[in-house]
Amino acid sequence: MKSVFLLQWQRFRRAPVMMLSFLVMTIIFVALLAGNNPAERSAILTYADASLSAPEAEDWVASLNEAGEFKFQLMDENEVREAVAAGDAPLALRLMEGNYRIVLAADDMSRFVLEAFLNRKYREELRFQQVEQQTAGSDIRTEVAALMEEPPLQIVTATLDGKEEFRYDNQLQLLFGMTLFFSVYTIMFSLMKIVEEKKYGTWDRLILSPVGKWEIYLGHLAYSFTIGYFQIVLIFVLFKYVFNFDVGDRFGAILLIIACYTFAIVALSMLVMSLVSRPQQLQAVVPIIATGMAMIGGAFWPIELVNSNMLLAISKILPITYGLDALKGVAIYDRSWQELSEPISILLLYGVVCMGIGINLMERRNY
Amino acid sequence: MLETEELKKVFKGKTAVEGASLYLDKGESVGLLGPNGAGKSTTISMISTLLKPTSGDVRLNGKSVIKNPSEMRRVLGVVPQEIALYGELTAYENLKFFGRIYGLSGKALETAIQRSLELVGLMERQKEIVKTYSGGMKRRVNIAAAMMHEPEVIIMDEPTVGIDPQSRSHILEMVRQLNQEKGLTVLYTSHYMEEVERLCDRVYIMDHGKIIASGTKEELKSILSSEETVWIELDRPYPEFFKELQSFEMIKQATETEKGIKLILPKGSRVLGKVFQASERHQVQIINVNVQTPSLEDVFLHLTGRKLRD
Ligand SMILES: Nc1ncnc2c1ncn2[C@@H]1O[C@H](COP(=O)(O)OP(=O)(O)OP(=O)(O)O)[C@@H](O)[C@H]1O
Numbered sequence: 001m002k003s004v005f006l007l008q009w010q011r012f013r014r015a016p017v018m019m020l021s022f023l024v025m026t027i028i029f030v031a032l033l034a035g036n037n038p039a040e041r042s043a044i045l046t047y048a049d050a051s052l053s054a055p056e057a058e059d060w061v062a063s064l065n066e067a068g069e070f071k072f073q074l075m076d077e078n079e080v081r082e083a084v085a086a087g088d089a090p091l092a093l094r095l096m097e098g099n100y101r102i103v104l105a106a107d108d109m110s111r112f113v114l115e116a117f118l119n120r121k122y123r124e125e126l127r128f129q130q131v132e133q134q135t136a137g138s139d140i141r142t143e144v145a146a147l148m149e150e151p152p153l154q155i156v157t158a159t160l161d162g163k164e165e166f167r168y169d170n171q172l173q174l175l176f177g178m179t180l181f182f183s184v185y186t187i188m189f190s191l192m193k194i195v196e197e198k199k200y201g202t203w204d205r206l207i208l209s210p211v212g213k214w215e216i217y218l219g220h221l222a223y224s225f226t227i228g229y230f231q232i233v234l235i236f237v238l239f240k241y242v243f244n245f246d247v248g249d250r251f252g253a254i255l256l257i258i259a260c261y262t263f264a265i266v267a268l269s270m271l272v273m274s275l276v277s278r279p280q281q282l283q284a285v286v287p288i289i290a291t292g293m294a295m296i297g298g299a300f301w302p303i304e305l306v307n308s309n310m311l312l313a314i315s316k317i318l319p320i321t322y323g324l325d326a327l328k329g330v331a332i333y334d335r336s337w338q339e340l341s342e343p344i345s346i347l348l349l350y351g352v353v354c355m356g357i358g359i360n361l362m363e364r365r366n367y
Numbered sequence: 368m369l370e371t372e373e374l375k376k377v378f379k380g381k382t383a384v385e386g387a388s389l390y391l392d393k394g395e396s397v398g399l400l401g402p403n404g405a406g407k408s409t410t411i412s413m414i415s416t417l418l419k420p421t422s423g424d425v426r427l428n429g430k431s432v433i434k435n436p437s438e439m440r441r442v443l444g445v446v447p448q449e450i451a452l453y454g455e456l457t458a459y460e461n462l463k464f465f466g467r468i469y470g471l472s473g474k475a476l477e478t479a480i481q482r483s484l485e486l487v488g489l490m491e492r493q494k495e496i497v498k499t500y501s502g503g504m505k506r507r508v509n510i511a512a513a514m515m516h517e518p519e520v521i522i523m524d525e526p527t528v529g530i531d532p533q534s535r536s537h538i539l540e541m542v543r544q545l546n547q548e549k550g551l552t553v554l555y556t557s558h559y560m561e562e563v564e565r566l567c568d569r570v571y572i573m574d575h576g577k578i579i580a581s582g583t584k585e586e587l588k589s590i591l592s593s594e595e596t597v598w599i600e601l602d603r604p605y606p607e608f609f610k611e612l613q614s615f616e617m618i619k620q621a622t623e624t625e626k627g628i629k630l631i632l633p634k635g636s637r638v639l640g641k642v643f644q645a646s647e648r649h650q651v652q653i654i655n656v657n658v659q660t661p662s663l664e665d666v667f668l669h670l671t672g673r674k675l676r677d
């Protein structure tokens with residue numbers, strides 16, 4: 001096993017460019033995009049169209065600003081449009097009667113967060129208005145506000161998977177999402193060496209030697225795991241200590257989660273290798289898997305913003321979903337070990353199952 | 368020492384090899400000859416325990432190796448048809464790795480590397496990256512890698528495909544030496560007749576997954592020895608002369624070719640004298656006469672009705 005493992009490193013040193021490019025790309029993407037943290041971002045330029053009167057518009061903006069998640073600044077329509085056109089603001093908000101539009105200069109990830117926020121606020125407001133119309137005269141708003149101060153029923157939500165209120169941290173979303181996304185490439189392409197060995201016949205040389213078959217597999221799997229693991233750890237260390245990202249105080253827990261995630265992806269790669277037996281096909285398949293998994297699993301935008309039940313259901317079978325969940329659980333929500341044990345054990349189980357099926361399929365293919 | 372019995376391999380309903388029985392005695396050099404797709408590589412994979420036969424058996428010194436391949440793997444060196452090397456490493460590094468997985472280390476490993484490199488004549492260029500080698504050099508390293516653990520039997524699957532004449536003759540000479548001087552048992556696969564004729568004592572001829580003929584070179588050629596081919600080269604066509612030859616009882620077949628006439632005669636017939644007398648009568652100018660003995664190529668042509676290579 002050792003010689004097979006070491007051989008992969010020797011080969012890596014001769015042709016490191018592709019593997020290192022995934023590391024470099026992660027760093028570039030996170031470093032460039034993490035600048036746009038909505039918390040630190042300038043106010044969102046807002047204007048009202050003709051359907052709203054000036055006082056109404058002011059009321060709306062005040063009510064939106066109340067939540068404190070975003071800062072909205074009411075301005076003249078022309079000024080807003082100029083600012084967006086000039087690229088000074090990536091997006092702007094247009095208020096209408098009972099509705100809104102987001103004006104986009106370029107697609108921007110924070111749009112999803114803004115949209116989710118506005119959706120929530122508008123639905124709430126419209127419901128109030130409906131109630132007010134039907135129960136004319138009564139001041140439902142103050143009543144609700146008063147009730148909220150002293151609720152007749154206190155419901156404390158403590159779900160098993162610890163779904164606290166969604167907190168969006170753009171830096172960490174990017175860091176975790178991009179890192180886990182690009183690590184899929186590194187791991188899959190490094191394990192692709194198995195498929196190449198089978199194609200070029202060096203696998204047969206290994207089989208004919210006294211080295212056991214499980215040692216050959218283990219050598220490759222260990223290499224793939226190590227290179228994937230170190231890529232993720234290196235990036236996290238870099239952004240924690242050099243870029244000062246706040247990943248919480250539990251770096252040990254993060255290291256453990258990365259290990260479980262890497263294991264699950266290595267196992268998934270094994271399964272993919274057993275199904276796709278040609279290197280050229282894999283060149284096409286790996287990006288599809290990596291990107292698809294990242295999109296659905298919440299690596300590009302927070303999964304909390306996804307509404308489609310089908311996509312959410314699919315995300316439940318993707319290891320990246322659990323990896324991100326566990327990482328955010330530690331870094332953002334500071335969840336307990338008990339709460340973290342669910343995504344972690346799912347990752348491990350996932351790994352064991354994929355590995356078992358993958359190796360079996362690959363072995364069966366031989367005869 | 369090595370024998371197969373009725374080897375058969377079916378791939379997804381397609382029979383690649385059927386009823387292949389062959390044997391190798393210690394120190395023998397045996398050729399396995401056949402056109403593309405004949406099933407040579409498949410047979411070799413089964414012999415070298417890389418592929419499980421659908422049915423049949425492979426035995427080493429009387430013991431089946433299908434259930435227990437380790438003994439076979441120990442004595443066997445396999446040179447695959449493809450270049451099975453790590454292209455981004457040097458020849459030296461490749462051999463080092465293939466020696467390591469056979470448990471060699473330290474001085475023994477170094478000695479084995481240099482011995483193998485010397486064998487294939489690549490001592491000077493061992494530190495170069497394999498990817499940058501010529502086809503012939505890659506083939507040589509491919510052979511050297513199979514020699515690292517000093518096998519007793521070496522199986523070579525078309526080791527000279529697509530390489531320069533110099534590398535080719537080097538490889539052929541090397542195989543001859545291994546067999547005749549070092550006493551290695553050789554199974555040599557090829558679709559080049561000349562190579563097999565030059566290197567091998569005995570030959571198996573395969574076509575469409577079956578062994579269609581086997582024996583020593585002489586035995587195989589005697590299949591055709593009842594006939595011989597005579598080429599008569601002429602300065603120009605002589606239709607009258609040709610007509611007369613066609614009427615000869617003893618001549619099995621006469622064909623007019625571009626440069627002259629081709630005759631197929633029963634072996635030992637004395638008809639040539641009469642042919643010359645006829646040529647006198649027609650005042651034919653004969654430029655050259657060539658009596659041809661059969662080659663393995665002719666044997667193959669005779670057995671299958673096809674040429675070995677197109
Ligand atoms: N893994 C496989 N799956 C399906 N069919 C196969 C497989 N390997 C070989 N075959 C088929 O079996 C037949 C024999 O192939 P084989 O490679 O043994 O021929 P060969 O004599 O070595 O030919 P060549 O001179 O081209 O190397 C071919 O028709 C080939 O298509």
Ligand SMILES: [Mg+2]
Nearest residue numbers: 407408448524
């Ligand atoms: Mg072949």
